Amino acid sequence: MSWLLNSSIGRKLIMSVSGFFLVFFLIFHATMNMVAVFSEDAYNTICGLLGANWYAVAGTAVLGGFVAIHFIYALLLTLQNRKARGNANYAVSVRPSGVEWASQNMFVLGIIIVGFMLLHFSQFWYKMMFTELMGHHEVALGTSTVSPKDGAEFVKFYFSHLWVVVAYLIWYVALWFHLSHGIWSAFQTIGTSGKIWLSRWKVIGNIFATVVMLAFAFVTIYFYARSVIDPSTVAMYY
Amino acid sequence: MDKTINIKLKIWRQKGPKYQGAFKDYSLDGVSVDTSFLEMLDILNETLINKGEEPVVFDHDCREGICGMCSLYVNGHPHGPDEDVTTCQLHMRKFKDGETITVEPWRSAGFPVIRDLMVDRRAFDKIIQAGGYVSVNTGGVPDANAIAIPKPIADEAMDAASCIGCGACVAACKNGSAMLFLSAKVSQLALLPQGKVEAATRAKNMVAKMDELGFGACTNTGACEVECPKSISISNIARLNREFLKAKFND
Ligand code: HEM
Ligand code: SF4
Ligand code: FES
Numbered sequence: 001m002s003w004l005l006n007s008s009i010g011r012k013l014i015m016s017v018s019g020f021f022l023v024f025f026l027i028f029h030a031t032m033n034m035v036a037v038f039s040e041d042a043y044n045t046i047c048g049l050l051g052a053n054w055y056a057v058a059g060t061a062v063l064g065g066f067v068a069i070h071f072i073y074a075l076l077l078t079l080q081n082r083k084a085r086g087n088a089n090y091a092v093s094v095r096p097s098g099v100e101w102a103s104q105n106m107f108v109l110g111i112i113i114v115g116f117m118l119l120h121f122s123q124f125w126y127k128m129m130f131t132e133l134m135g136h137h138e139v140a141l142g143t144s145t146v147s148p149k150d151g152a153e154f155v156k157f158y159f160s161h162l163w164v165v166v167a168y169l170i171w172y173v174a175l176w177f178h179l180s181h182g183i184w185s186a187f188q189t190i191g192t193s194g195k196i197w198l199s200r201w202k203v204i205g206n207i208f209a210t211v212v213m214l215a216f217a218f219v220t221i222y223f224y225a226r227s228v229i230d231p232s233t234v235a236m237y238y
Numbered sequence: 239m240d241k242t243i244n245i246k247l248k249i250w251r252q253k254g255p256k257y258q259g260a261f262k263d264y265s266l267d268g269v270s271v272d273t274s275f276l277e278m279l280d281i282l283n284e285t286l287i288n289k290g291e292e293p294v295v296f297d298h299d300c301r302e303g304i305c306g307m308c309s310l311y312v313n314g315h316p317h318g319p320d321e322d323v324t325t326c327q328l329h330m331r332k333f334k335d336g337e338t339i340t341v342e343p344w345r346s347a348g349f350p351v352i353r354d355l356m357v358d359r360r361a362f363d364k365i366i367q368a369g370g371y372v373s374v375n376t377g378g379v380p381d382a383n384a385i386a387i388p389k390p391i392a393d394e395a396m397d398a399a400s401c402i403g404c405g406a407c408v409a410a411c412k413n414g415s416a417m418l419f420l421s422a423k424v425s426q427l428a429l430l431p432q433g434k435v436e437a438a439t440r441a442k443n444m445v446a447k448m449d450e451l452g453f454g455a456c457t458n459t460g461a462c463e464v465e466c467p468k469s470i471s472i473s474n475i476a477r478l479n480r481e482f483l484k485a486k487f488n489d
Contacts, residue, residue: 008415008455009445009482077455084414084454086347091248091261092314092340096410096464103459104412185458188472191480195394195473 008080009189011073016189018070019182023208025063026175030215033155037222040152047151052132060129071114078107102181109178116171123158159220160227160234168220172213179209240270243335247282249294250342252351255358259351261340271331275318276301276308278330279341295354301326303467306402309409310355311342316406316465324404324467344409348416348453359405361451362419366403368447369423373435391429398425400468407462407470413454418462420444421474428481438485445482 004010036043050056095104102109131139131148139148146153158164183205187193193201227234244267252259266285269278276298283293299307308325312318318328333339341355349357387395401422408416424441427433433440456475463472 003486006449007445007482007486008449008453009479010486012455012479013483077457081413081415081454081457084347084452085412086345086414088345090311090314090342090345092342094314096315096461098464099459099461103457104461106457181458188458188476189479191476191483193473193476195471198471198473198476 008077011077012189014069014073015077016186018066018073019186021066022063022070023179023183023186025066026212030212033219034215036152036155037219043152043155044150047128048149050129051149052129056129057133060125067114067117071110074107074110100181102177103185106178106181109174112174113171113178116167116174119167120171123164124154128154155219155223156227156234159223160231162224165220165224169217172216172220176209176213179212180206183208240272241331242268242270243330243333243337245269245278245330245333245336246338248338248340249355251294251354252343254353255350259354269330271329273330274301274326275310275312275328275330276326295352295356297356298326303327304402306404309344309357309359309404309406311344311409313340316344316409317404317467322467322469324402327467344405346405346408346411346414346453348408348414348451349405357405359403361453362403362405362416364451365416365420365444365447366423368443369427369440370436370443372427372432374432385431387430395426395429398422398429398470398474401426401466401470402468404467406465406467408453410461410465411454411456412459412461413457414452415456415462416448416453417456417475417478418466418470418472420448421472421478422470424478424481425474428477437481438488441478441481442485445478 004013032043032046035046050059095101127139127141128148128151137147138145141153141157159168184193184198184201187201187205188198245265247264247266248261249264250259251262264282266278266282269281273281276296279294279296286293297307297309299305301308303324303326306324308317310317310325312325312328317323317325318332320328320332343349343351343355344357344359348361349359352358399422401419403419405416405419407418408414424437424444427440428437458472458475460472463470
């Protein structure tokens with residue numbers, strides 16, 4: 001199986017499979033977030049089920065592993081491709097019509113995504129799962145103290161801050177661009193694409209990316225709107 | 239009388255692979271819009287020779303879009319601004335009077351400049367060689383219709399076979415990837431029963447050669463398909479991936 005690591009198509013397969021995995025995780029995450037809109041209790045039940053239980057920790061580790069693999073191979077392939085391209089640049093270069101902007105900027109988009117991921121982890125994961133792993137049952141959130149299992153409280157707290165909302169929306173836009181190209185590209189890489197399916201995957205990928213990102217954006221905006229309309233729902237103002 | 243235009247040219251001049259190249263400006267007046275782009279360069283070269291200067295070196299052969307020798311990156315496009323034609327099929331009517339036309343060689347680590355606008359594309363020959371042969375039964379000449387091939391498949395194979403190996407796909411690619419070329423060469427045979435016998439080794443060997451020669455990995459930007467003079471579809475790249483992965487998983 002050394003071809004997987006040594007050949008260009010093998011490395012692309014790694015990109016594709018790790019990308020697919022992350023996409024499936026996004027579906028799960030977006031669905032879970034939507035639950036919070038309908039019932040905070042139900043959302044907290046899910047948070048409780050995950051918490052710092054071994055399977056949630058294992059899942060997080062696997063997820064982290066896939067992000068790392070995706071990132072490392074993105075870096076590796078991008079550097080390799082720059083070398084293949086050579087140092088001489090064209091004096092005149094135009095992006096041919098029909099070439100998506102995202103497709104030529106996947107690495108930049110990835111860096112943006114990672115940046116916001118770090119922000120996201122410091123706000124949620126660090127104060128939730130990590131706190132529990134450290135054996136604490138309370139964590140400071142703004143001016144109040146909450147249980148690290150109380151996911152809804154975190155959501156309400158962070159999404160009551162305008163800058164957080166704006167930052168997350170930028171993140172979703174970057175993700176949307178990454179996925180608008182990434183999904184069909186992943187299908188192309190594993191070879192499940194032909195004259196007809198190529199355009200179908202593009203449409204499916206775009207619809208999918210749009211639906212998932214709208215779900216994330218909806219939850220974010222919904223909680224911000226709620227905090228504006230009724231500030232008393234947010235812990236910090238209790 | 240022919241309609242004529244006056245143009246300015248910005249042409250890449252480079253003495254040899256190891257020399258530093260630079261753009262040089264020329265102007266050419268009274269160019270008939272009916273001349274082809276290469277004829278225009280011939281006219282320029284004639285004036286240069288008459289002045290005792292070195293003519294501009296560029297590749298060409300058939301001048302009818304079938305050999306794949308002509309290259310030239312004209313105004314930001316391999317094979318120039320016209321669609322689905324090679325540089326030799328490009329005409330001066332595509333340019334405006336007074337326009338500055340920038341002419342560059344293919345730029346990719348896999349295609350080093352030999353001189354001026356001429357690049358070394360032998361890497362493609364090496365990839366073709368790595369693909370090997372096709373097994374055929376020799377002996378009596380078989381009837382052409384002995385092996386029935388469905389029309390859509392025959393058409394797709396023929397479309398792939400229209401690749402002339404010019405290298406515009408590599409020149410257009412921000413990753414310096416040769417995947418469109420490879421995918422055409424693998425597809426034209428993989429689609430047909432005669433090519434199936436060696437399909438697995440062909441895909442593996444050609445990809446290995448491509449990687450060895452330092453071409454980049456495809457990120458499916460699709461720039462190659464847009465700039466390819468023969469409109470080779472990137473759906474062939476999916477087939478190449480499929481053929482390669484299938485071959486490797488079956489090992
Ligand atoms: C939630 C996070 C992410 C998801 C869901 C995701 C998804 C995907 C998918 C599905 C692909 C297509 C794979 C293929 O072409 O075979 C892809 C490609 C790529 N990703 Fe990501 N990705 C994510 C994060 C990142 C990060 C953090 C980086 C790192 C900088 C990154 C960089 C790239 C690059 C360079 C490509 C290659 C472009 C291509 O081949 O089309 N991605 N991603
Ligand atoms: S695929 Fe198109 S651009 Fe590439 S070598 Fe063949 S004809 Fe030229
Ligand atoms: S010179 Fe033969 S294709 Fe242009």
